[in-house]
Amino acid sequence: MENERLILVTNDDSVNAKGIHALVEMAQQFGRVVVVAPDKPQSGMGHAITINHPLRLFPSDLFGQIEAYACSGTPVDCVKLAISELLHRKPDYILSGINHGENSSTNVLYSGTMSAAIEGAMEGIPSLGFSLADFAPNADFEACQYFGAQILTQLIAHPISSSVCLNVNVPKLKISEIQGIEVCKQAHAYWADRFERRTDQFGREYFWLSGEFADVDQRPDTDLQALKNGFVSVVPTHFDLTAYETLQQMKNWKI
Amino acid sequence: MENERLILVTNDDSVNAKGIHALVEMAQQFGRVVVVAPDKPQSGMGHAITINHPLRLFPSDLFGQIEAYACSGTPVDCVKLAISELLHRKPDYILSGINHGENSSTNVLYSGTMSAAIEGAMEGIPSLGFSLADFAPNADFEACQYFGAQILTQLIAHPISSSVCLNVNVPKLKISEIQGIEVCKQAHAYWADRFERRTDQFGREYFWLSGEFADVDQRPDTDLQALKNGFVSVVPTHFDLTAYETLQQMKNWKI
Numbered sequence: 022m023e024n025e026r027l028i029l030v031t032n033d034d035s036v037n038a039k040g041i042h043a044l045v046e047m048a049q050q051f052g053r054v055v056v057v058a059p060d061k062p063q064s065g066m067g068h069a070i071t072i073n074h075p076l077r078l079f080p081s082d083l084f085g086q087i088e089a090y091a092c093s094g095t096p097v098d099c100v101k102l103a104i105s106e107l108l109h110r111k112p113d114y115i116l117s118g119i120n121h122g123e124n125s126s127t128n129v130l131y132s133g134t135m136s137a138a139i140e141g142a143m144e145g146i147p148s149l150g151f152s153l154a155d156f157a158p159n160a161d162f163e164a165c166q167y168f169g170a171q172i173l174t175q176l177i178a179h180p181i182s183s184s185v186c187l188n189v190n191v192p193k194l195k196i197s198e199i200q201g202i203e204v205c206k207q208a209h210a211y212w213a214d215r216f217e218r219r220t221d222q223f224g225r226e227y228f229w230l231s232g233e234f235a236d237v238d239q240r241p242d243t244d245l246q247a248l249k250n251g252f253v254s255v256v257p258t259h260f261d262l263t264a265y266e267t268l269q270q271m272k273n274w275k276i
Numbered sequence: 277m278e279n280e281r282l283i284l285v286t287n288d289d290s291v292n293a294k295g296i297h298a299l300v301e302m303a304q305q306f307g308r309v310v311v312v313a314p315d316k317p318q319s320g321m322g323h324a325i326t327i328n329h330p331l332r333l334f335p336s337d338l339f340g341q342i343e344a345y346a347c348s349g350t351p352v353d354c355v356k357l358a359i360s361e362l363l364h365r366k367p368d369y370i371l372s373g374i375n376h377g378e379n380s381s382t383n384v385l386y387s388g389t390m391s392a393a394i395e396g397a398m399e400g401i402p403s404l405g406f407s408l409a410d411f412a413p414n415a416d417f418e419a420c421q422y423f424g425a426q427i428l429t430q431l432i433a434h435p436i437s438s439s440v441c442l443n444v445n446v447p448k449l450k451i452s453e454i455q456g457i458e459v460c461k462q463a464h465a466y467w468a469d470r471f472e473r474r475t476d477q478f479g480r481e482y483f484w485l486s487g488e489f490a491d492v493d494q495r496p497d498t499d500l501q502a503l504k505n506g507f508v509s510v511v512p513t514h515f516d517l518t519a520y521e522t523l524q525q526m527k528n529w530k531i
Contacts, residue, residue, distance in 0.1 A: 068322030075482035227330035257522035
Protein backbone atom coordinates (compact mmCIF):
# COMPACT_ATOMS: atom_id res chain seq x y z
CA MET A 22 0.00 0.00 0.00
CA GLU A 23 2.01 2.94 -1.29
CA ASN A 24 -0.50 5.48 -0.04
CA GLU A 25 -0.58 4.09 3.46
CA ARG A 26 0.02 6.66 6.19
CA LEU A 27 3.56 6.60 7.54
CA ILE A 28 3.65 7.28 11.29
CA LEU A 29 6.86 7.93 13.20
CA VAL A 30 6.64 7.08 16.90
CA THR A 31 9.18 8.37 19.42
CA ASN A 32 9.36 9.34 23.11
CA ASP A 33 11.80 10.41 25.81
CA ASP A 34 11.43 7.51 28.25
CA SER A 35 13.26 5.13 25.85
CA VAL A 36 12.27 2.09 23.81
CA ASN A 37 11.94 0.13 27.07
CA ALA A 38 9.11 2.24 28.54
CA LYS A 39 5.59 0.86 28.72
CA GLY A 40 4.21 4.15 27.38
CA ILE A 41 5.75 3.90 23.92
CA HIS A 42 4.46 0.35 23.50
CA ALA A 43 0.95 1.57 24.34
CA LEU A 44 1.35 4.37 21.79
CA VAL A 45 2.55 1.99 19.06
CA GLU A 46 -0.47 -0.23 19.72
CA MET A 47 -2.77 2.77 19.26
CA ALA A 48 -0.90 4.16 16.23
CA GLN A 49 -1.16 0.90 14.25
CA GLN A 50 -4.88 1.59 13.69
CA PHE A 51 -3.88 4.64 11.63
CA GLY A 52 -1.08 3.45 9.31
CA ARG A 53 2.37 1.91 9.05
CA VAL A 54 4.41 2.60 12.18
CA VAL A 55 8.17 3.07 12.42
CA VAL A 56 9.72 3.56 15.88
CA VAL A 57 12.87 5.61 16.45
CA ALA A 58 13.30 6.30 20.16
CA PRO A 59 16.11 6.83 22.68
CA ASP A 60 18.04 3.78 23.93
CA LYS A 61 17.94 5.17 27.51
CA PRO A 62 15.74 7.61 29.45
CA GLN A 63 16.01 11.18 28.11
CA SER A 64 13.48 12.91 30.36
CA GLY A 65 14.05 16.62 30.86
CA MET A 66 16.24 16.89 27.75
CA GLY A 67 14.03 19.61 26.27
CA HIS A 68 14.98 20.55 22.71
CA ALA A 69 18.58 19.34 23.12
CA ILE A 70 20.43 18.04 20.05
CA THR A 71 23.69 16.11 19.99
CA ILE A 72 26.39 18.07 18.19
CA ASN A 73 29.58 17.21 20.09
CA HIS A 74 29.22 13.41 20.11
CA PRO A 75 28.59 10.83 17.39
CA LEU A 76 25.11 9.31 17.26
CA ARG A 77 24.40 5.57 17.08
CA LEU A 78 21.33 3.79 15.77
CA PHE A 79 20.55 0.15 16.66
CA PRO A 80 17.74 -1.99 15.18
CA SER A 81 15.39 -3.05 17.99
CA ASP A 82 13.24 -6.19 18.19
CA LEU A 83 11.29 -4.90 21.18
CA PHE A 84 8.26 -4.08 19.02
CA GLY A 85 7.73 -7.45 17.32
CA GLN A 86 6.94 -7.01 13.61
CA ILE A 87 7.18 -3.20 13.77
CA GLU A 88 10.31 -1.62 12.26
CA ALA A 89 12.06 -0.06 15.26
CA TYR A 90 15.39 1.55 16.17
CA ALA A 91 17.00 2.60 19.43
CA CYS A 92 19.04 5.80 19.14
CA SER A 93 21.85 6.96 21.43
CA GLY A 94 20.68 10.59 21.24
CA THR A 95 17.87 12.84 22.41
CA PRO A 96 14.22 12.77 21.26
CA VAL A 97 14.92 15.62 18.80
CA ASP A 98 17.92 13.67 17.44
CA CYS A 99 15.56 10.71 16.91
CA VAL A 100 13.20 12.81 14.78
CA LYS A 101 16.04 14.29 12.72
CA LEU A 102 17.78 10.93 12.18
CA ALA A 103 14.52 9.17 11.31
CA ILE A 104 13.59 11.68 8.62
CA SER A 105 17.07 12.14 7.20
CA GLU A 106 18.62 8.67 7.43
CA LEU A 107 15.89 6.03 7.87
CA LEU A 108 12.61 7.07 6.25
CA HIS A 109 14.21 9.24 3.54
CA ARG A 110 10.97 11.23 3.52
CA LYS A 111 8.85 13.12 6.00
CA PRO A 112 6.40 10.86 7.82
CA ASP A 113 2.71 11.81 7.60
CA TYR A 114 2.41 12.03 11.40
CA ILE A 115 4.75 12.05 14.37
CA LEU A 116 3.43 10.68 17.66
CA SER A 117 5.56 11.15 20.77
CA GLY A 118 5.07 9.43 24.13
CA ILE A 119 3.10 8.26 25.90
CA ASN A 120 5.13 10.01 28.55
CA HIS A 121 5.22 8.61 32.08
CA GLY A 122 4.33 11.89 33.82
CA GLU A 123 2.45 15.08 33.00
CA ASN A 124 3.79 17.65 30.52
CA SER A 125 1.28 20.42 31.08
CA SER A 126 2.01 24.11 31.62
CA THR A 127 5.65 25.25 31.28
CA ASN A 128 6.80 21.62 31.50
CA VAL A 129 6.44 21.72 27.73
CA LEU A 130 9.83 23.50 27.66
CA TYR A 131 11.70 20.83 29.63
CA SER A 132 9.95 17.86 28.05
CA GLY A 133 11.80 15.69 25.56
CA THR A 134 8.45 14.18 24.58
CA MET A 135 7.02 17.55 23.55
CA SER A 136 10.28 18.74 21.97
CA ALA A 137 10.09 15.80 19.56
CA ALA A 138 6.57 16.95 18.59
CA ILE A 139 7.74 20.58 18.29
CA GLU A 140 10.60 19.44 16.05
CA GLY A 141 7.94 17.75 13.92
CA ALA A 142 6.04 21.05 13.68
CA MET A 143 9.27 22.80 12.68
CA GLU A 144 9.47 20.30 9.80
CA GLY A 145 5.83 20.98 8.89
CA ILE A 146 4.67 17.50 9.96
CA PRO A 147 1.40 17.07 11.93
CA SER A 148 2.71 16.00 15.34
CA LEU A 149 1.24 15.11 18.73
CA GLY A 150 2.84 14.60 22.12
CA PHE A 151 0.96 12.42 24.65
CA SER A 152 1.55 12.38 28.40
CA LEU A 153 -0.14 10.64 31.31
CA ALA A 154 -0.20 12.20 34.79
CA ASP A 155 1.36 9.08 36.30
CA PHE A 156 5.12 8.55 36.65
CA ALA A 157 4.79 4.84 37.53
CA PRO A 158 6.67 2.45 35.19
CA ASN A 159 3.58 0.20 35.10
CA ALA A 160 1.06 3.06 34.68
CA ASP A 161 -2.27 2.25 33.01
CA PHE A 162 -2.29 3.82 29.51
CA GLU A 163 -5.75 2.64 28.46
CA ALA A 164 -7.41 6.07 28.77
CA CYS A 165 -4.51 7.64 26.83
CA GLN A 166 -4.98 5.17 24.00
CA TYR A 167 -8.73 5.74 23.96
CA PHE A 168 -8.68 9.54 23.97
CA GLY A 169 -5.46 9.71 21.92
CA ALA A 170 -7.16 7.82 19.09
CA GLN A 171 -10.13 10.23 19.24
CA ILE A 172 -7.84 13.26 19.04
CA LEU A 173 -5.80 11.87 16.16
CA THR A 174 -9.03 11.05 14.31
CA GLN A 175 -10.15 14.68 14.74
CA LEU A 176 -6.76 16.00 13.59
CA ILE A 177 -6.95 13.85 10.44
CA ALA A 178 -10.50 15.14 9.74
CA HIS A 179 -9.72 18.79 10.63
CA PRO A 180 -6.09 19.58 9.79
CA ILE A 181 -4.52 22.56 11.57
CA SER A 182 -1.55 24.74 10.64
CA SER A 183 1.40 22.49 9.81
CA SER A 184 3.63 24.54 12.12
CA VAL A 185 1.49 23.73 15.17
CA CYS A 186 1.65 20.47 17.16
CA LEU A 187 -0.64 19.24 19.92
CA ASN A 188 0.29 18.78 23.57
CA VAL A 189 -2.11 16.14 24.94
CA ASN A 190 -2.19 15.43 28.68
CA VAL A 191 -4.39 12.79 30.28
CA PRO A 192 -5.28 12.78 33.98
CA LYS A 193 -4.65 9.65 36.08
CA LEU A 194 -8.26 8.44 35.87
CA LYS A 195 -10.22 5.58 34.35
CA ILE A 196 -11.90 6.20 30.97
CA SER A 197 -15.33 6.32 32.65
CA GLU A 198 -14.13 8.95 35.15
CA ILE A 199 -12.72 11.34 32.53
CA GLN A 200 -15.01 14.31 31.87
CA GLY A 201 -14.07 14.83 28.21
CA ILE A 202 -11.48 16.61 26.08
CA GLU A 203 -10.73 20.32 26.47
CA VAL A 204 -8.80 22.44 23.96
CA CYS A 205 -7.03 25.02 26.11
CA LYS A 206 -3.94 27.18 26.63
CA GLN A 207 -0.65 26.52 28.36
CA ALA A 208 -0.76 27.55 32.04
CA HIS A 209 1.96 29.86 33.40
CA ALA A 210 2.92 27.78 36.39
CA TYR A 211 6.55 27.19 37.31
CA TRP A 212 8.77 24.96 39.41
CA ALA A 213 9.70 26.21 42.87
CA ASP A 214 13.11 24.57 42.69
CA ARG A 215 14.88 22.98 45.56
CA PHE A 216 18.10 21.01 45.51
CA GLU A 217 19.00 18.25 47.86
CA ARG A 218 22.59 18.71 49.00
CA ARG A 219 24.27 15.39 49.66
CA THR A 220 27.82 14.16 50.22
CA ASP A 221 29.34 11.36 48.13
CA GLN A 222 31.57 8.49 49.31
CA PHE A 223 34.64 10.75 48.98
CA GLY A 224 33.15 13.54 51.09
CA ARG A 225 32.42 15.77 48.08
CA GLU A 226 29.18 17.69 47.83
CA TYR A 227 26.63 17.08 45.08
CA PHE A 228 23.09 18.23 44.26
CA TRP A 229 19.87 16.58 43.13
CA LEU A 230 17.24 18.75 41.47
CA SER A 231 13.95 18.54 43.33
CA GLY A 232 11.13 21.00 44.00
CA GLU A 233 7.41 21.47 43.71
CA PHE A 234 5.22 22.67 40.93
CA ALA A 235 3.87 26.08 41.93
CA ASP A 236 0.53 26.67 40.25
CA VAL A 237 0.43 30.47 40.08
CA ASP A 238 -1.92 30.62 37.11
CA GLN A 239 -5.55 30.64 38.27
CA ARG A 240 -7.14 31.37 34.88
CA PRO A 241 -9.97 28.95 34.05
CA ASP A 242 -9.03 27.95 30.50
CA THR A 243 -5.58 26.42 31.00
CA ASP A 244 -4.29 22.86 30.69
CA LEU A 245 -3.62 22.67 34.43
CA GLN A 246 -7.23 23.60 35.23
CA ALA A 247 -8.58 21.14 32.65
CA LEU A 248 -6.56 18.30 34.20
CA LYS A 249 -7.63 19.31 37.71
CA ASN A 250 -11.25 19.12 36.56
CA GLY A 251 -10.79 15.63 35.14
CA PHE A 252 -10.51 16.57 31.44
CA VAL A 253 -7.94 15.53 28.85
CA SER A 254 -6.12 18.77 27.90
CA VAL A 255 -5.10 19.58 24.32
CA VAL A 256 -2.88 22.65 23.83
CA PRO A 257 -2.04 23.68 20.25
CA THR A 258 1.68 24.45 20.54
CA HIS A 259 3.98 26.39 18.20
CA PHE A 260 7.62 27.41 18.10
CA ASP A 261 7.33 31.17 17.59
CA LEU A 262 8.59 32.50 20.92
CA THR A 263 8.20 36.17 19.91
CA ALA A 264 6.41 38.17 22.62
CA TYR A 265 4.37 40.33 20.25
CA GLU A 266 2.83 42.61 22.90
CA THR A 267 6.25 43.48 24.24
CA LEU A 268 7.49 43.99 20.68
CA GLN A 269 4.92 46.79 20.31
CA GLN A 270 5.88 48.35 23.68
CA MET A 271 9.56 48.37 22.78
CA LYS A 272 8.94 50.68 19.85
CA ASN A 273 9.48 53.57 22.33
CA TRP A 274 13.04 52.48 23.09
CA LYS A 275 15.65 55.05 22.13
CA ILE A 276 18.04 52.91 20.17
CA MET B 277 26.42 48.50 48.94
CA GLU B 278 23.32 46.52 49.87
CA ASN B 279 21.27 48.02 47.07
CA GLU B 280 23.80 47.22 44.42
CA ARG B 281 22.41 45.35 41.42
CA LEU B 282 23.12 41.63 41.50
CA ILE B 283 23.83 40.23 38.03
CA LEU B 284 24.06 36.51 37.29
CA VAL B 285 26.16 35.69 34.23
CA THR B 286 25.97 32.30 32.51
CA ASN B 287 26.41 30.80 29.02
CA ASP B 288 26.50 27.49 27.18
CA ASP B 289 30.06 27.55 25.82
CA SER B 290 31.50 27.00 29.35
CA VAL B 291 33.57 29.10 31.75
CA ASN B 292 36.54 28.73 29.39
CA ALA B 293 34.96 30.53 26.43
CA LYS B 294 36.14 34.00 25.45
CA GLY B 295 32.52 35.16 25.08
CA ILE B 296 31.60 34.85 28.77
CA HIS B 297 34.68 36.78 29.80
CA ALA B 298 33.67 39.59 27.42
CA LEU B 299 30.17 39.55 28.92
CA VAL B 300 31.48 39.71 32.50
CA GLU B 301 33.63 42.69 31.55
CA MET B 302 30.55 44.46 30.17
CA ALA B 303 28.27 43.44 33.05
CA GLN B 304 30.58 44.87 35.73
CA GLN B 305 29.56 48.40 34.69
CA PHE B 306 26.04 47.60 35.90
CA GLY B 307 26.46 45.92 39.29
CA ARG B 308 27.96 43.04 41.24
CA VAL B 309 28.53 40.04 38.99
CA VAL B 310 28.37 36.37 39.98
CA VAL B 311 29.22 33.75 37.34
CA VAL B 312 27.67 30.27 37.32
CA ALA B 313 28.38 28.57 33.99
CA PRO B 314 28.94 25.06 32.61
CA ASP B 315 32.32 23.40 33.17
CA LYS B 316 32.29 22.12 29.55
CA PRO B 317 30.60 23.12 26.28
CA GLN B 318 26.80 22.69 26.42
CA SER B 319 25.87 24.04 22.99
CA GLY B 320 22.62 22.71 21.59
CA MET B 321 21.37 21.61 25.01
CA GLY B 322 18.18 23.67 24.67
CA HIS B 323 16.10 23.76 27.82
CA ALA B 324 17.54 20.48 29.15
CA ILE B 325 17.75 19.95 32.91
CA THR B 326 19.68 17.25 34.73
CA ILE B 327 17.35 14.97 36.66
CA ASN B 328 18.99 11.53 36.42
CA HIS B 329 22.53 12.51 37.46
CA PRO B 330 23.94 14.40 40.45
CA LEU B 331 25.13 17.95 39.80
CA ARG B 332 28.52 19.32 40.89
CA LEU B 333 29.55 22.91 41.51
CA PHE B 334 33.23 23.99 41.61
CA PRO B 335 34.57 27.44 42.60
CA SER B 336 36.45 28.92 39.64
CA ASP B 337 39.33 31.41 39.68
CA LEU B 338 39.10 32.05 35.94
CA PHE B 339 37.41 35.42 36.50
CA GLY B 340 39.93 37.04 38.88
CA GLN B 341 38.14 38.85 41.71
CA ILE B 342 34.66 37.95 40.45
CA GLU B 343 32.78 35.23 42.37
CA ALA B 344 32.51 32.38 39.89
CA TYR B 345 31.50 28.71 39.75
CA ALA B 346 31.76 25.99 37.14
CA CYS B 347 28.77 23.62 37.09
CA SER B 348 28.66 20.08 35.73
CA GLY B 349 25.15 20.62 34.32
CA THR B 350 23.32 22.47 31.58
CA PRO B 351 22.80 26.25 31.30
CA VAL B 352 19.30 25.89 32.81
CA ASP B 353 20.77 23.86 35.70
CA CYS B 354 23.23 26.74 36.25
CA VAL B 355 20.40 29.26 36.62
CA LYS B 356 18.42 27.00 38.96
CA LEU B 357 21.45 26.14 41.12
CA ALA B 358 22.61 29.76 41.28
CA ILE B 359 19.26 31.04 42.52
CA SER B 360 18.49 28.18 44.87
CA GLU B 361 21.89 27.25 46.31
CA LEU B 362 24.36 30.10 45.80
CA LEU B 363 22.67 33.50 45.72
CA HIS B 364 19.75 32.49 47.97
CA ARG B 365 17.73 35.17 46.21
CA LYS B 366 16.75 36.04 42.66
CA PRO B 367 19.40 38.15 40.90
CA ASP B 368 18.23 41.50 39.49
CA TYR B 369 19.36 40.54 35.99
CA ILE B 370 20.52 37.41 34.20
CA LEU B 371 22.91 37.83 31.27
CA SER B 372 23.69 34.77 29.16
CA GLY B 373 26.46 34.49 26.57
CA ILE B 374 28.10 35.94 24.68
CA ASN B 375 27.53 32.91 22.52
CA HIS B 376 30.09 31.95 19.90
CA GLY B 377 27.61 31.65 17.01
CA GLU B 378 24.25 33.12 16.04
CA ASN B 379 21.04 32.22 17.89
CA SER B 380 18.52 33.91 15.63
CA SER B 381 15.30 32.42 14.24
CA THR B 382 14.32 28.94 15.46
CA ASN B 383 17.84 28.41 16.85
CA VAL B 384 16.36 29.93 20.00
CA LEU B 385 14.86 26.48 20.70
CA TYR B 386 18.16 24.57 20.48
CA SER B 387 20.26 27.22 22.19
CA GLY B 388 21.48 26.66 25.74
CA THR B 389 22.38 30.36 25.88
CA MET B 390 18.80 31.43 25.20
CA SER B 391 17.29 28.69 27.38
CA ALA B 392 19.15 30.14 30.36
CA ALA B 393 17.57 33.52 29.59
CA ILE B 394 14.12 31.92 29.12
CA GLU B 395 14.53 30.15 32.47
CA GLY B 396 15.21 33.60 33.94
CA ALA B 397 11.96 34.89 32.41
CA MET B 398 10.12 31.89 33.90
CA GLU B 399 11.45 33.03 37.29
CA GLY B 400 10.31 36.61 36.57
CA ILE B 401 13.88 37.94 36.31
CA PRO B 402 14.81 40.44 33.55
CA SER B 403 17.09 38.32 31.36
CA LEU B 404 19.05 38.77 28.15
CA GLY B 405 20.83 36.29 25.89
CA PHE B 406 23.65 37.62 23.70
CA SER B 407 25.06 35.88 20.63
CA LEU B 408 27.65 36.83 18.01
CA ALA B 409 27.45 35.53 14.44
CA ASP B 410 30.98 34.13 14.68
CA PHE B 411 31.80 30.60 15.87
CA ALA B 412 35.55 31.27 16.16
CA PRO B 413 37.03 30.66 19.66
CA ASN B 414 38.93 33.95 19.36
CA ALA B 415 35.99 35.95 17.92
CA ASP B 416 35.97 39.74 18.46
CA PHE B 417 33.28 40.60 21.02
CA GLU B 418 33.81 44.35 21.09
CA ALA B 419 30.65 45.22 19.13
CA CYS B 420 28.63 42.86 21.37
CA GLN B 421 29.90 44.61 24.47
CA TYR B 422 29.17 48.02 22.98
CA PHE B 423 25.62 47.31 21.79
CA GLY B 424 24.89 44.93 24.67
CA ALA B 425 25.56 47.74 27.17
CA GLN B 426 23.21 50.05 25.21
CA ILE B 427 20.44 47.46 25.21
CA LEU B 428 20.82 46.70 28.92
CA THR B 429 20.75 50.45 29.67
CA GLN B 430 17.48 50.73 27.74
CA LEU B 431 16.00 47.72 29.53
CA ILE B 432 16.86 49.25 32.90
CA ALA B 433 15.24 52.56 31.85
CA HIS B 434 12.19 50.94 30.18
CA PRO B 435 11.34 47.67 31.96
CA ILE B 436 9.27 45.14 30.01
CA SER B 437 7.06 42.28 31.19
CA SER B 438 9.00 40.19 33.69
CA SER B 439 8.02 37.03 31.82
CA VAL B 440 9.75 38.19 28.62
CA CYS B 441 13.51 37.97 27.97
CA LEU B 442 15.52 39.43 25.11
CA ASN B 443 17.32 37.50 22.39
CA VAL B 444 20.14 39.75 21.17
CA ASN B 445 22.14 38.77 18.08
CA VAL B 446 25.07 40.75 16.74
CA PRO B 447 26.38 40.43 13.17
CA LYS B 448 30.06 39.72 12.55
CA LEU B 449 30.95 43.36 11.83
CA LYS B 450 32.96 46.16 13.39
CA ILE B 451 31.10 48.69 15.56
CA SER B 452 31.40 51.34 12.83
CA GLU B 453 29.92 48.98 10.23
CA ILE B 454 26.82 48.07 12.26
CA GLN B 455 23.70 49.92 11.07
CA GLY B 456 21.94 50.12 14.46
CA ILE B 457 19.65 48.06 16.68
CA GLU B 458 16.37 46.59 15.42
CA VAL B 459 13.59 45.23 17.64
CA CYS B 460 12.04 42.45 15.56
CA LYS B 461 10.38 39.05 15.52
CA GLN B 462 11.78 35.53 15.39
CA ALA B 463 12.13 34.28 11.80
CA HIS B 464 10.60 30.93 10.84
CA ALA B 465 13.65 29.43 9.23
CA TYR B 466 14.71 25.84 9.89
CA TRP B 467 17.64 23.49 9.54
CA ALA B 468 17.77 21.33 6.43
CA ASP B 469 19.38 18.48 8.33
CA ARG B 470 21.97 16.18 6.94
CA PHE B 471 23.94 13.54 8.77
CA GLU B 472 27.42 12.41 7.90
CA ARG B 473 27.56 8.62 8.05
CA ARG B 474 30.99 7.42 9.12
CA THR B 475 32.52 4.15 10.30
CA ASP B 476 34.46 3.89 13.56
CA GLN B 477 37.68 1.90 14.24
CA PHE B 478 35.60 -1.24 14.89
CA GLY B 479 33.68 -0.99 11.62
CA ARG B 480 30.51 0.27 13.29
CA GLU B 481 28.45 3.03 11.75
CA TYR B 482 27.90 6.39 13.45
CA PHE B 483 26.34 9.75 12.52
CA TRP B 484 27.32 13.40 12.91
CA LEU B 485 24.57 16.00 12.73
CA SER B 486 25.28 18.52 9.99
CA GLY B 487 23.08 20.51 7.62
CA GLU B 488 22.37 24.00 6.41
CA PHE B 489 20.13 26.73 7.69
CA ALA B 490 17.26 27.09 5.23
CA ASP B 491 15.93 30.63 5.32
CA VAL B 492 12.34 30.12 4.23
CA ASP B 493 11.01 33.24 5.95
CA GLN B 494 11.25 36.25 3.63
CA ARG B 495 9.25 38.69 5.79
CA PRO B 496 11.09 41.99 6.28
CA ASP B 497 10.78 42.43 10.07
CA THR B 498 12.57 39.30 11.34
CA ASP B 499 15.83 38.82 13.20
CA LEU B 500 17.38 37.04 10.21
CA GLN B 501 16.62 39.99 7.94
CA ALA B 502 17.93 42.50 10.50
CA LEU B 503 21.23 40.61 10.77
CA LYS B 504 21.51 40.31 6.97
CA ASN B 505 21.09 44.08 6.75
CA GLY B 506 23.85 44.71 9.29
CA PHE B 507 21.66 45.46 12.34
CA VAL B 508 21.82 44.06 15.85
CA SER B 509 18.55 42.10 16.31
CA VAL B 510 16.57 42.15 19.56
CA VAL B 511 13.65 39.70 19.80
CA PRO B 512 11.44 39.87 22.92
CA THR B 513 11.01 36.18 23.75
CA HIS B 514 8.49 34.45 25.99
CA PHE B 515 7.68 30.91 27.07
CA ASP B 516 3.99 30.70 26.22
CA LEU B 517 3.98 28.24 23.33
CA THR B 518 0.18 28.29 22.92
CA ALA B 519 -0.80 28.77 19.25
CA TYR B 520 -3.77 31.07 19.94
CA GLU B 521 -5.03 31.27 16.33
CA THR B 522 -5.18 27.50 16.09
CA LEU B 523 -6.86 27.39 19.51
CA GLN B 524 -9.74 29.41 18.01
CA GLN B 525 -9.95 27.19 14.90
CA MET B 526 -10.10 24.03 17.00
CA LYS B 527 -13.34 25.15 18.63
CA ASN B 528 -15.11 23.37 15.73
CA TRP B 529 -13.67 19.98 16.68
CA LYS B 530 -16.28 17.44 17.64
CA ILE B 531 -14.84 16.17 20.89
